[in-house]
Amino acid sequence: MGFFHGKPKEHIIVVGCGHFGFPLVRFLLEQNLRLTVIDSNSDAFMQVPVSLNGMMITGDGTDPDTLEAAGIFHADAVIAATNDDAVNIMIAQLAKQKYHVNTVIARMYDASKEKTYRELGVQMISPVMLFTNACLQMWNTVSNGV
Amino acid sequence: MECDMNILLVNGFQKSYFLAKSLCGQGHHITLIAKNQNLCRNLAESVEIVCILGDAGNTSVLEQAEIKKADIVIALSDSDAENLMICELAKRKYHIRLAVSIVNNPANIEFFEQNGIDYCISESDLIDSLIRKENMGNSIRRFLPACSDIVVKEVTLTAKSKILDKKLWEIPFPPQCTVVCIIRNGTAVIPQGTTECKENDKLIILAPSTAMEEAAAQLAGS
Numbered sequence: 001m002g003f004f005h006g007k008p009k010e011h012i013i014v015v016g017c018g019h020f021g022f023p024l025v026r027f028l029l030e031q032n033l034r035l036t037v038i039d040s041n042s043d044a045f046m047q048v049p050v051s052l053n054g055m056m057i058t059g060d061g062t063d064p065d066t067l068e069a070a071g072i073f074h075a076d077a078v079i080a081a082t083n084d085d086a087v088n089i090m091i092a093q094l095a096k097q098k099y100h101v102n103t104v105i106a107r108m109y110d111a112s113k114e115k116t117y118r119e120l121g122v123q124m125i126s127p128v129m130l131f132t133n134a135c136l137q138m139w140n141t142v143s144n145g146v
Numbered sequence: 147m148e149c150d151m152n153i154l155l156v157n158g159f160q161k162s163y164f165l166a167k168s169l170c171g172q173g174h175h176i177t178l179i180a181k182n183q184n185l186c187r188n189l190a191e192s193v194e195i196v197c198i199l200g201d202a203g204n205t206s207v208l209e210q211a212e213i214k215k216a217d218i219v220i221a222l223s224d225s226d227a228e229n230l231m232i233c234e235l236a237k238r239k240y241h242i243r244l245a246v247s248i249v250n251n252p253a254n255i256e257f258f259e260q261n262g263i264d265y266c267i268s269e270s271d272l273i274d275s276l277i278r279k280e281n282m283g284n285s286i287r288r289f290l291p292a293c294s295d296i297v298v299k300e301v302t303l304t305a306k307s308k309i310l311d312k313k314l315w316e317i318p319f320p321p322q323c324t325v326v327c328i329i330r331n332g333t334a335v336i337p338q339g340t341t342e343c344k345e346n347d348k349l350i351i352l353a354p355s356t357a358m359e360e361a362a363a364q365l366a367g368s
Contacts, residue, residue, distance in 0.1 A: 064254070
């Protein structure tokens with residue numbers, strides 16, 4: 001992913017700081033990126049180490065006010081990483097269509113909607129599909145090796 | 147008149163219950179997708195509708211509800227994201243003619259409309275505009291002495307109104323009646339004799355209470 005290694009201090013907004021979002025947030029913070037994290041539950045930020053600098057905002061990621069408070073007008077990338085497909089899609093669409101953010105990535109559980117949304121220019125990553133593909137690949141390697 | 151439409155309702159606990167009942171009474175074919183088992187059971191027992199227990203965000207559930215046959219899809223959930231996704235799937239993937247959605251956050255109405263949702267209904271926005279309207283008359287009324295017999299009324303001009311495209315001075319108002327403000331496309335216009343009346347204009351009239359009915363009838367042109 002290009003923006004990880006791009007010019008320093010790119011501004012990234014991550015929505016969702018739960019089981020999935022938190023490791024991502026920690027990784028991005030360690031890369032010395034300018035990061036703003038949004039989660040509807042303020043407790044979610046408790047696990048983020050104080051030593052890492054990031055802006056935390058408690059709020060609804062589908063609310064334009066929250067996104068604007070997070071500085072979406074000048075964001076280089078938005079990653080929607082909540083545990084709700086619908087929320088991720090809406091955030092991605094808002095980021096793409098309303099705020100014209102360059103890189104927008106949404107996490108999707110259910111891959112059946114993928115085609116509909118790919119047409120809208122939203123990039124989607126399905127952890128389930130990634131895992132499935134990795135499993136298949138491993139299995140293929142093992143069975144070929146035998 | 148269109149009747150016997152296939153209508154798909156999605157989520158929205160109480161709203162879908164009452165809506166399903168009333169639409170069913172009008173002879174439409176209703177299918178409901180809900181996450182709540184009790185709601186499904188109650189509705190299926192009391193009215194003749196198809197209830198499907200499941201997550202409407204899942205395309206296989208939508209297909210099970212025969213979304214392709216639907217004329218109208220109505221999303222009633224408390225989650226804007228869910229409503230948007232369902233309406234978008236309905237419009238883009240299944241090419242449903244009409245998608246109606248509840249929009250809980252009024253700030254999102256425009257975004258929903260841009261994404262092709264045909265009717266966006268926001269409860270808080272409706273109440274908000276009601277209060278604004280109420281306030282417009284009230285704020286004028288505040289300047290009137292309490293004992294005066296003058297009332298303030300707001301009249302919206304419909305296509306039926308006979309005064310469309312007429313200048314204010316051409317309208318035969320009862321004596322002492324006057325139009326104090328015209329709300330046009332959300333902005334207030336201070337009227338003059340030469341101001342023309344347009345459809346959907348909201349005219350705020352000041353008149354003695356005895357003449358108000360006549361003045362309002364004159365504007366409505368019924």
